[in-house]
Amino acid sequence: HSQKQRTLLQGYLAQRLKAAGLPPDLTAIELAMRYGNPAVDGALDRLRAAGCDRILVVPLYPQYAASTTASAMDAVYAHARRLRRMPALRSIDCFHDDPGYIRALARGIEDHWFRNGRPDRLVLSFHGLPRRSLDLGDPYHCHCRKTARLLADELGLDPKQYAVTFQSRFGRAEWLQP
Numbered sequence: 001h002s003q004k005q006r007t008l009l010q011g012y013l014a015q016r017l018k019a020a021g022l023p024p025d026l027t028a029i030e031l032a033m034r035y036g037n038p039a040v041d042g043a044l045d046r047l048r049a050a051g052c053d054r055i056l057v058v059p060l061y062p063q064y065a066a067s068t069t070a071s072a073m074d075a076v077y078a079h080a081r082r083l084r085r086m087p088a089l090r091s092i093d094c095f096h097d098d099p100g101y102i103r104a105l106a107r108g109i110e111d112h113w114f115r116n117g118r119p120d121r122l123v124l125s126f127h128g129l130p131r132r133s134l135d136l137g138d139p140y141h142c143h144c145r146k147t148a149r150l151l152a153d154e155l156g157l158d159p160k161q162y163a164v165t166f167q168s169r170f171g172r173a174e175w176l177q178p
Contacts, residue, residue: 006029030044034072041079044080062094062096063096065129076089109151109155122157124162124165125167126148130175144164165178
């Protein structure tokens with residue numbers, strides 16, 4: 001599945017480059033996982049071997065959290081720190097409110113409703129984090145709330161037609177609610 005996404009993205013970028021009058025093979029895409037394979041180290045090494053000296057890292061976490069987005073970037077910089085010649089690195093830290101992201105979420109929900117019927121209430125469930133992360137300034141909770149509000153607006157829902165929840169609590173610490 002991820003290789004298909006990689007191929008589709010590579011084709012999309014090649015078309016955009018060609019339309020702009022640039023060589024369509026100007027980009028290289030590698031996928032990596034923070035905890036698994038393909039690993040971050042190998043992906044960065046393959047990009048460097050392909051001659052990439054400027055790398056854009058896009059952690060696929062729409063809402064920023066230190067435990068996810070920052071952790072992924074920590075892995076990138078830990079590998080880069082060991083290199084004699086580190087490529088220029090840039091990153092996208094979040095895309096929770098990007099109009100294209102919101103539209104894609106809405107289209108997926110509308111497709112589901114078309115096939116299965118529309119419920120009385122939509123439950124938007126995000127992964128939970130300890131409450132302490134919010135208290136320390138992590139924007140994850142606010143990003144989730146904004147994604148939910150923008151998605152509800154895109155779907156034409158009023159506040160009574162959707163609920164925002166957080167899941168996956170464990171341990172004794174207080175977690176994001178409800």
